[in-house]
Amino acid sequence: MPLILCEHCSIAVTLGQLPDNHKASCPRCGHVLTRAYPNIVDRMLIFSISALLCLAISTIFGFVEMSVQGQERQVSLLDTSSRLAQNNDWILAAISLLVLIVIPSIFAALLAYLSFSLKIGQAKNSTIRLLRAISFIGFWNMCEIYFLGILVSMVKIASLAHISFGIAFYSYAFFVLFLFAAYMHFDKYQLSQLIKKSISTQQNKVLPNDLA
Amino acid sequence: MTSPKLISCEHCLTVQSNESPLCDFCELPVHHHTDNHGALQRAWSFLATALLLYIPANFLPIMRTTQLGTTTDSTIVGGVVLLWGHHSYLIAGIIFVASIFVPFAKFLALLSLCFAQSRVLTLSAQQKSIIYRATEFVGRWSMVDVFVVAFLTSLVQMGELMTITPGPAALAFAGMVIFTMLTANSLDPRLFWNSTHE
Ligand SMILES: [Zn+2]
Ligand SMILES: [Zn+2]
Secondary structure (H helix, E strand, C coil), rough: CCCCCCCCCCCCCCCCCCCCCCCCCCCCCCCCEEECCCCHHHHHHHHHHHHHHHHHHHHCCCCEEEECCEEEEEECHHHHHHHHHHCCCHHHHHHHHHHHHHHHHHHHHHHHHHHHHHHCCCCCCCCCHHHHHHHHHHHHHHHHHHHHHHHHHHHHCCCCEEEEEEEHHHHHHHHHHHHHHHHHHHCCEEEEEEEHHHHHHHHHHCCCCCCC | CCCCCCECCCCCEEEECCCCEEECCCCCCCCCCCHHHHHHHHHHHHHHHHHHHHHHHHHCCCEEECCCEEEEEEEEHHHHHHHHCCCCCHHHHHHHHHHHHHHHHHHHHHHHHHHHCCCCCCCHHHHHHHHHHHHCCCCHHHHHHHHHHHHHHCCEECCCCEEEEECCHHHHHHHHHHHHHHHHHHHCCCCHHHHHHH
């Protein structure tokens, strides 16, 4: 029977066979240990690739356009940080670039890379390191919060200016959704089992005794 | 039920006895969760920094709007009041929760966890676990106001007509949220349960 140690309280829990879409919680502290998703690799792959495509579309087209008394102004996704840099607000420019583009794109790319290597059965010893890397970047990913901030901004200036959204705005909304869906399927325990199985079959290595 | 000899590899989650410094399966170093003192000191210094930043974050202006020659500074609280006055109740509610209620509640939660770990305050491991989980994913939403200012600054640059610039509180607030996230990150929930056995 597979064993798992609770990430929050270190108690050892024996996991039985989990039905699809069911979760196992820690009997002592209540932390969710793992959740069994059907087709976890396929879903992660589809969602993360879709997210990357949406992000690519977002960088090409216009994001938001505003007009005040006949004067118009359009910003693209990249303008959100370059205009701040032009104003010498360097830190805010860096925060915008990191939060809107850099961190979420690395995040989506790592999720896509992990699910792709599992899909083709080519998980390597180095693939194991991705689990912690993705957890770390997932902790600092805040693109959905920035997107909420953009919506709040729109409401704040709605009475002062006329606002219209470009294609990039809608595709970025989908990017946020797809990235969230991909990360939802990032279950460290389920994926670690899949990586271990993949490595073991490739190397004819003896399976660790906690593998079912 | 607990076996203190078992350890889980942080990388591949393989459960093993803690005799070897390297994981049985992936051969990466295994981490032993015993360093309560260093982690706690880090948590305290991050929390103190966040508390210091909380003061300018609330009292200095977060955003400066120049419209036809008139400049208006707005603080976080002022922004909420203004939105409420304009009948944007939903947005006023979001900003109130994210920028005023959540940071305050998160400070209370982190302070009680740090005091409990320093043995000033007595909380059960169960209580600490619940508080920790509540703070883990909520505090980051406080960044929303900083992002509002950043986005409005990049969008509203129309010279004399209307220009928005960030106030000093924007950076103080961003720093405060990041330091509370670092505080939560340096508190290892496993140590809540270890310390009860000492
Ligand atoms: Zn637990
Ligand atoms: Zn390992």
